[in-house]
Amino acid sequence: MRYKNTYSSTFVILLMMAAAATSNQSAMAQSMDYGSLQDLFGEPVTTSATGKPQRASEVPAAMTIVTADEITKSGARTLPDVLNRVAGIDILQWSSTNADVGVRGYNQGYNPKLLVLVNGRQVYQDFYGMTLWSSIPVQLSEIRQIEVVKGPQSALFGFNAVSGVINIVTYNPLYDDAGSADVTFGNLGQREFSFVKTLKLGERAGVRLSAGGWNVDPYDTAKSQQVSGFYDDKSVRRTASLDSIVQITPDIQGGFEATWSRSDEYNMSPFGSNLRGKYEVYSFRGNVKANTSIGLLEANAYTNRLNVDLITPQQFSYLSTKSNVLQVQDLVKLTDTLTTRIGLEYRDNSINDKGVERQFDADTTTGYKNYAISNMYDWQVNPNFSIMLALRGDRTSLYYDGVRPYPFTSDDYERTFNSFSYNGGIVWRLSPHDSLQVTAGRGIGSPSLVEISNKSAGVPSQGSLLIAGNPNVDPSVATSYEVGWRHTIDEIAGFGRLSISHQKTTDLKFLNLSSVQIINGYPTFLLGDNLGSSKAWTVEAELNGKIEAFRWNLSWVWMDTKDSLNIANVLIGQNYEKSNARNTVKGNLGWDSGLWTTDLMLVWKSKTYRYFDNGSGSQLVEVDPGLTAQASVGYQVTPSLRVSLSGANLLRDETQLTSAPKAERRVWATASYKL
Amino acid sequence: MKTLLIMALATAGSLAPLSAGAAEMDAKQVTIAAKALGFATPKAPAGAKVVVTPGAAPVAAVQSALSGASVGAGDAGSAAGAFAVFVASADEAKKANGKGTITVGNDVACVEAGACVIAVETTPKVTIYVSKAAASAAGIDFDPNFKMMITEK
Numbered sequence: 011m012r013y014k015n016t017y018s019s020t021f022v023i024l025l026m027m028a029a030a031a032t033s034n035q036s037a038m039a040q041s042m043d044y045g046s047l048q049d050l051f052g053e054p055v056t057t058s059a060t061g062k063p064q065r066a067s068e069v070p071a072a073m074t075i076v077t078a079d080e081i082t083k084s085g086a087r088t089l090p091d092v093l094n095r096v097a098g099i100d101i102l103q104w105s106s107t108n109a110d111v112g113v114r115g116y117n118q119g120y121n122p123k124l125l126v127l128v129n130g131r132q133v134y135q136d137f138y139g140m141t142l143w144s145s146i147p148v149q150l151s152e153i154r155q156i157e158v159v160k161g162p163q164s165a166l167f168g169f170n171a172v173s174g175v176i177n178i179v180t181y182n183p184l185y186d187d188a189g190s191a192d193v194t195f196g197n198l199g200q201r202e203f204s205f206v207k208t209l210k211l212g213e214r215a216g217v218r219l220s221a222g223g224w225n226v227d228p229y230d231t232a233k234s235q236q237v238s239g240f241y242d243d244k245s246v247r248r249t250a251s252l253d254s255i256v257q258i259t260p261d262i263q264g265g266f267e268a269t270w271s272r273s274d275e276y277n278m279s280p281f282g283s284n285l286r287g288k289y290e291v292y293s294f295r296g297n298v299k300a301n302t303s304i305g306l307l308e309a310n311a312y313t314n315r316l317n318v319d320l321i322t323p324q325q326f327s328y329l330s331t332k333s334n335v336l337q338v339q340d341l342v343k344l345t346d347t348l349t350t351r352i353g354l355e356y357r358d359n360s361i362n363d364k365g366v367e368r369q370f371d372a373d374t375t376t377g378y379k380n381y382a383i384s385n386m387y388d389w390q391v392n393p394n395f396s397i398m399l400a401l402r403g404d405r406t407s408l409y410y411d412g413v414r415p416y417p418f419t420s421d422d423y424e425r426t427f428n429s430f431s432y433n434g435g436i437v438w439r440l441s442p443h444d445s446l447q448v449t450a451g452r453g454i455g456s457p458s459l460v461e462i463s464n465k466s467a468g469v470p471s472q473g474s475l476l477i478a479g480n481p482n483v484d485p486s487v488a489t490s491y492e493v494g495w496r497h498t499i500d501e502i503a504g505f506g507r508l509s510i511s512h513q514k515t516t517d518l519k520f521l522n523l524s525s526v527q528i529i530n531g532y533p534t535f536l537l538g539d540n541l542g543s544s545k546a547w548t549v550e551a552e553l554n555g556k557i558e559a560f561r562w563n564l565s566w567v568w569m570d571t572k573d574s575l576n577i578a579n580v581l582i583g584q585n586y587e588k589s590n591a592r593n594t595v596k597g598n599l600g601w602d603s604g605l606w607t608t609d610l611m612l613v614w615k616s617k618t619y620r621y622f623d624n625g626s627g628s629q630l631v632e633v634d635p636g637l638t639a640q641a642s643v644g645y646q647v648t649p650s651l652r653v654s655l656s657g658a659n660l661l662r663d664e665t666q667l668t669s670a671p672k673a674e675r676r677v678w679a680t681a682s683y684k685l
Numbered sequence: 686m687k688t689l690l691i692m693a694l695a696t697a698g699s700l701a702p703l704s705a706g707a708a709e710m711d712a713k714q715v716t717i718a719a720k721a722l723g724f725a726t727p728k729a730p731a732g733a734k735v736v737v738t739p740g741a742a743p744v745a746a747v748q749s750a751l752s753g754a755s756v757g758a759g760d761a762g763s764a765a766g767a768f769a770v771f772v773a774s775a776d777e778a779k780k781a782n783g784k785g786t787i788t789v790g791n792d793v794a795c796v797e798a799g800a801c802v803i804a805v806e807t808t809p810k811v812t813i814y815v816s817k818a819a820a821s822a823a824g825i826d827f828d829p830n831f832k833m834m835i836t837e838k
Contacts, residue, residue: 042830050720051811051834063830067810260726301829346837393836442809 041255041263041299043185044154058157058177060388060398061166061351062341070388070398070435071449072098072160072492072509072550081150083600083609085642085656087194087202087224087678089143092150093176094640095598095611096158097552097565100591104670105276106198106226107144107245113160113174114513114548115569115590119278119285122458122519123488125163125171128178129253131267131295131312134170136359137331138280139458145291147249147269149222151190151682152180152206161490161511162453164431165384165400168355169456172488172515183208183216184255184263189685192222196678199227199244207685214257223248228276231664231672236625240284240321241671245275265297267312278670279322281521281583282621282628288319305342311335323623327363331459332377334358347390353402355382360409361459374412376423376463376479380456381405386433394439404429404454408462408481415464415478417532422481423464429454429485447494447509455486461519461538475526476534483538488515504555514545524581542575544586563598567591580621583628588619605646613638622669631669638665650684710742710771710791710805712749717805718789719750721813722769724831725787729754733768736761736781741771741790775800784824796838814838 042063047055051065054077059069066075074096086092090109094101100112102119110121122139125132126146133146156178163171181188187208194202204222211217226245233241249271256264270292277285295312314333319326339353360377384402391397410423435449463479470476494509522539552565571590579585597612617634642656657677659665664672710718722729735754737744738761748756754768761780764770770781771789778788778800787802788795795801799818802825806812813835815827827835 040828040830043828046720046723047830047834050717050724050813055834063833065834306829341833343833343837349833 040301041182041184041265043182044179045182045186054155056155056157056177058159058175059166060349060400061339061353061386062349062388067445067496067498068396068437070396070437070447071163071433072447072494072511074098074158074160076156076158078154081153081156082652082682083602083607083642083644084611084640085609085644085654085680086640087150087656087680089146089148089150089156089178091640091658092156093158094613095563095596097563097596098160098548098550098567099158100594102278103667103673104278105228105241105245106200106673106676107224107247108275108277109143110278111141111143111176113158114511114567115546115571116173116515116544116586118280118584118589119282120280122170122280122455123173123515124176125167125169125174126176126178127167129180129267130177130310131293132314132333132335133178135291135314135316135331136333136456136459137316137318137329137361138460139170139455142273142287142289142291144245144247144273144275145249145271145289146178147220147251147271147291147293148178148180149190149192149204149206149220149249151192151204152188152218152220154179154181154186161449161492161513162431162451162488163433164453165402165433165451166386168357168382168384168402169380169404169454169485172453172455172486173513180253181206181208181218182255183210183218183253184257185216188218190682191685192680192682194224194678194680196226197676198229198674199225200676200678201225202678216255218253219251221250229671229674231674233671234624234626236323237284237671240286241276243274243276243286245273247271247273247275261301263299265295265299267293267295267297269293276670278668279583281523281623282669283323283583283623286321290317291315305340308337308339308341310337323625329361329363331361332359349388351384351386351400353382353384353386355384356380357382359459361463363463363465374410374415374463374465374467376408376410376412376415376459378406378408378457378462380407396437398433398435400433402431404431406456410464410481412464413466413468415481416466416470417476417478417529417534418464418481419530425481427484429487443498443500445496447492447496449490449492449494451488451490453488453490455488455515455519457483457485457519457538461521463537470532472531473533476532477523478529478534478537480536480538483519483536484517484540486515486517486519486540488513490514499555502555502557504553506554507550507552509548509550511548511550512545513548514543516543518542518544518575520577520582520584522577522582525577541577541582542573544571544573544575546571546586546590559601559603561598561600561602563596565594565596567594569593580628580630583621583623585619585621585630588630591618592616607642607644609642611640620669633666633669635665635667637661638667652682652684654680654682656680708791709740709773710746711807712743712746713807714791714805715742715746715771716750717807717811717813718771718791718803719747721803721805721831721835722751722787722789724828726826726828727785729768734766735769735771736764736767737771738773738777738781740773741777747771772801778819782819782823786823787825788819788823799838812836 054066054075059071120140159175189207192204202224206220251269336356357380382404386400407426490513492511517540549568639660644654761777764781772778775795796804796814796816804814
C-alpha cells in the first residue's frame, strides 16, 4: 500500500508537469546534450556541482572529470581502476575484482561515505551503506564521463554524499551514436564481454542497450584456511540495462530505464572481517523533463532493489532491501546572472530480513521515510566572480513491521529526526589564467538499513545476548572547508592546482560487537552505534599538461588525521589515523601517435595499517604497497577495431595492496569493435 | 609623406565607427558561432540560407562550418528568408533582422544594443552572448541548458 501511494503521487506530479509544459510551446525540452555543449565550449560540462549546467572549469566545487577518451586509453576494465587515476581518490583492491573507493581518506570495506550515481540515479546501496562497484550495471564503453566531486555534497545530492559524489554519465540514446562489442582475456582466468548499442527509433526516440559480465579467478597468494573459504571462488559479474528517451512534444522528454545485475565475490566488512556476497540488483526508473514558463522542470521516480545472500564468519543471511525515490526539481534562470534550483524528494528505504538460514516465515521489515526540500542559488556577480549557496532540510521517520523488535519496542521505532546540510562556494577569477575557489559543505551520513534493522522472531530468553539494529543511532555529520587555486598553463595546454581542505566527521557510526549494553533488561550488541569523531587536514597538488604526443598528470596528496573515538580501535576494526595514507603520489604519462596509444599509471602510497580478521582474531596489518604500476598499449587496427594489451600490479609478482591477501601481477588483452 | 599621412588618416577614419570587437570573424569564431546556431529553435532546415555580409567573416570559413547550409556573400538587404546572417556591425544587423533570422557577429556591443542575436568570443575562453530582445523579435529560442551556460543580455 505504501508503494502504491508513492506511484500515485508520481503520476499526479507527472501530469501536472505535462500540463505546465504544454502551456509554453516556444522552445524545446532537453536533457543535456553533453557532447554538443562540450564541443562548443571546448571542455567537459557537468551538472554535478550545483545542479545547473556548467563548464568543468567554472564549478564552485573540487571536481575532476574523467572522459571517455581517458577511460579507453587507460586500458582499465573496472570502475575503481579508472578512478584510481584521480588525485585524492583512494582504492582498496580487496580481490581481483572487488574494491572500495574513497575520497580523501576514510576508506574501508563497504565504504559508506561516498555517494555514487549513474545519470543521477543512486547506485549506492542503503543496505550496509556502500557501493557494490561490480554490480553497477554500466559498461565502460557506454560512459561519456565520470564526474568526481570531492567534499560533502548533501545539500545538492542528499544523504551519504559525505566525502564526495561520483556521478557516472552515460551516452544519451537521443543525441549520441555509441556502440561497442568488447572481449577481454587475461591471466587469472579472466573472461569478459561487453556490449553497448544506441538505437534511434525515428526522430523522437532513442534506446541504449548494454550487457556485460566477467569471470575472474581470485589471487592465488598466501591466505589462511578461513580466508580461503570466502576468497577462493571465482568472481562472477553479469549486468544488463535498457535506457530510453522519447521526445514527447517539443517541450517534454520522457525516459524509462531498467537495469539488472548479479555478482558473486569476496568482500571486506567494515570492521575487517571476510564476507562472501551474492548480490542481485535491479532498478526501474521513469523520468520526465519539461521546459516550461516556470523553468526547467524534472521529475524522477525510481526503485532500487537488492537481494543479498551474505556469508559471514558467523552466519549465512538472506536479506532484501528496497529504495523507492521520488524527486522533483525546478531549475530557473531568475535573471541574467541568478539561477536557482528548488528540489523536493521523498524516499522510502527498507530492509526485509529473512534471518539466518532463511529460518523465519514471518519476515520483519525495518525502514525509514525521508522528506527533503532543497534550494540552490548560483549568482554570477560579475564575469570574474560567482557565488553559490545550497541548503537542504531532511525529515526522517523510522518504521518497523513485525513482531516486537527485541530488545527494543515498536515505540522506539516511532522516531523522527531532522537534519540540515549546506554547500557554499565562491569562484574568483583573479586573472585570465588564475582562479581562486573557496568552498564549504555539511554532509549527512544516514544510518544504514543494517544499522537500524531488527529481525526479531519471537521472545528471546531472559539474559540471552542479542544483536540488534539501533533505532536511536544518529546520522554522522561531516563538515569541510576548502581553499583551492588553479592556474592554467597555455604552454603545456594544462593546469596546475593546489588546494588545502579540512574535514571533520562527528557521530561516526560503527558496528559495536564488543560493548554490551543493557536495553530493556537484555544484554545487547548494537549494529549501529555513534562512537566518536575524526578530523583531517588535506593538501592536494596537481600538474596536468600535454605537449605534442605526450600527456601527463602528476598529483600529490598529503593527509594528517586525528581520531577521537570512544572505543578501542581493535573493537571496531578501524583506526583512521593509521589507515589514511599520509602521502599519496600519482603519476600518469601517455604517448599517442597515429594509430598507437600508450598509458602508464604509477601510484605510490605511504605505509598504512588496517585491521583484518584472518580467522584468528582481528589484527592490525601493515600495508606497504610501495610503487605500483598500471599500463596499457592500444592499437587502432581498422577504423572499427581497436586492440589493447594492459596490466596492473606490474612491478612485482605479489603486492600487498590492502590487508586482504596479496595481489598478483595481472595482464589482459582487449579487442573492441565499434558497432 | 603627405600622401601617406592622408592615406593613414583616411584609413583610420574609415575604421573609426567600428569597435574593436567588430573586426572580421576568424575561423575559430565562425566555428563556435556555427555550433551555437545548433542550439537554436527552430532548427536550421536542410540547405538553409545563410548570408555573410561584407567584412563579417570569410565566406569559405562559414561554408565549412555550416556544411549543410547554402552560404553566400551578400548585403543585409539580401537577408530575407535567411536562417542566419553573419554581420559586421549593428547597423547591418538591424537591416538583416527578420522573423526566423539569427544575426551573428563577434561584437558584444551589437548584442548589448539588441541588434545582433548572437555574439561570440573565443579568447581568453569561449563565451557566447545572446540578446533576449533580438532573439524574441526574431522568434528564436535556444536550448534551455545552453541558455544556462551563456551570457544573456
